[in-house]
Amino acid sequence: MATTAEPGTTSEATNRPTPAKGWGSDAADQPLRPMEFERRALRPDDVAIKITYAGICHSDLHTVRGDWPGTVYPCIPGHEIVGRVTAIGSEVTRHRVGDVVAVGCMVDSCMACDQCLAGWEVFCREGCVQTYNSPDRHDGTISKGGYTDHIVVRDHFVLKVPAGMDPSRTAPLLCAGITTYSPLRQYNVGPGTKVAVVGLGGLGHMGVKLAAAMGAHVTMITTTPEKGEDARRLGAHDVIISTDAEAMAAAATRFDFILNTIPVSHEIDPYLQLLGRSGRMVIVGALTPMPGFVGANLIWWNRAVGGSAIGGIPETQEMLDFCAAKDIYPDVEFIRMNQVNEAYERLLKNDVRYRFVIDMSHGL
Numbered sequence: 098m099a100t101t102a103e104p105g106t107t108s109e110a111t112n113r114p115t116p117a118k119g120w121g122s123d124a125a126d127q128p129l130r131p132m133e134f135e136r137r138a139l140r141p142d143d144v145a146i147k148i149t150y151a152g153i154c155h156s157d158l159h160t161v162r163g164d165w166p167g168t169v170y171p172c173i174p175g176h177e178i179v180g181r182v183t184a185i186g187s188e189v190t191r192h193r194v195g196d197v198v199a200v201g202c203m204v205d206s207c208m209a210c211d212q213c214l215a216g217w218e219v220f221c222r223e224g225c226v227q228t229y230n231s232p233d234r235h236d237g238t239i240s241k242g243g244y245t246d247h248i249v250v251r252d253h254f255v256l257k258v259p260a261g262m263d264p265s266r267t268a269p270l271l272c273a274g275i276t277t278y279s280p281l282r283q284y285n286v287g288p289g290t291k292v293a294v295v296g297l298g299g300l301g302h303m304g305v306k307l308a309a310a311m312g313a314h315v316t317m318i319t320t321t322p323e324k325g326e327d328a329r330r331l332g333a334h335d336v337i338i339s340t341d342a343e344a345m346a347a348a349a350t351r352f353d354f355i356l357n358t359i360p361v362s363h364e365i366d367p368y369l370q371l372l373g374r375s376g377r378m379v380i381v382g383a384l385t386p387m388p389g390f391v392g393a394n395l396i397w398w399n400r401a402v403g404g405s406a407i408g409g410i411p412e413t414q415e416m417l418d419f420c421a422a423k424d425i426y427p428d429v430e431f432i433r434m435n436q437v438n439e440a441y442e443r444l445l446k447n448d449v450r451y452r453f454v455i456d457m458s459h460g461l
């Protein structure tokens with residue numbers, strides 16, 4: 098059954114591919130089901146991790162359901178991963194067996210181009226290898242993500258979970274956390290910054306917590322008053338209901354920075370008008386084509402619109418260290434692996450406060 102390790106990848110005769118279990122999908126219209134496959138033998142710079150918790154991201158659902166082009170089936174998703182190191186390759190020095198570690202959206206890149214050298218592996222000129230549904234740089238096999246019992250990842254892409262951090266609530270930081278932390282840091286959000294977070298879901302709730310922890314004055318902009326109440330509990334200082342035209346007009350030019358987490362195409366003019374001089378709105382949720390906007394809404398008040406992806410590995414580690422120091426965690430609902438299909442249905446209805454985490458201690 099087990100294939101032999103590639104020659105030269107390891108000096109240890111005992112290092113062989115390992116049987117793995119996971120949950121994945123065979124086709125866009127199929128539910129996830131238990132699957133068996135193999136994880137590769139350790140390369141010299143590889144780390145093997147027993148997964149203890151895996152977060153569920155909207156991207157997982159979009160990928161397995163074929164909402165975006167390019168899904169290779171069977172597809173085993175998951176890119177918010179926390180676990181414990183069980184083995185290391187011969188050249189690994191940064192991680193030791195027993196360490197609590199995390200893996201996010203990437204597992205490899207060229208590590209030689211300008212972007213990789215600058216710590217922005219996500220923009221690797223050769224394309225980073227994503228944690229699932231992405232061809233391996235060496236053998237071309239399609240990566241399989243975190244809905245599994247263990248994973249093998251190149252050491253550089255393994256993050257350290259700081260001592261004292263609660264590993265059960267850490268997993269969603271690896272995608273939802275870094276996606277919101279990165280733009281807040283890039284644009285120097287801090288004490289005195291007037292920040293608005295638009296949309297309260299997995300991303301938005303982390304945006305509120307992180308911006309507040311950075312010392313900003315945070316306003317939640319949401320369609321529903323109930324979500325506004327929730328936002329205050331998460332740390333928002335103020336709430337604007339976006340359907341309240343009077344409140345939106347009163348908030349014109351009030352903000353320095355808007356974190357736009359709306360996950361679908363939408364008009365941005367109503368939000369642009371909320372930006373003050375040289376204010377910036379960063380889009381982190383919507384990947385689909387967006388409607389046009391009125392040029393004057395950018396030109397007048399010197400406003401800018403941008404986007405932001407996940408951060409690189411150094412910034413992801415910085416985010417984990419920041420969250421550990423400030424005691425910041427996502428709000429999570431734990432499920433067992435066999436509840437994942439039900440969780441997807443609830444995710445489609447936005448029926449989660451605010452992230453599902455699969456607790457692997459019950460087995461797969």
Ligand SMILES: [Zn+2]
Binds near residue numbers: 154155156272273
């Ligand atoms: Zn994600």
Ligand SMILES: [Zn+2]
Binds near residue numbers: 209220221222223
């Ligand atoms: Zn690169």
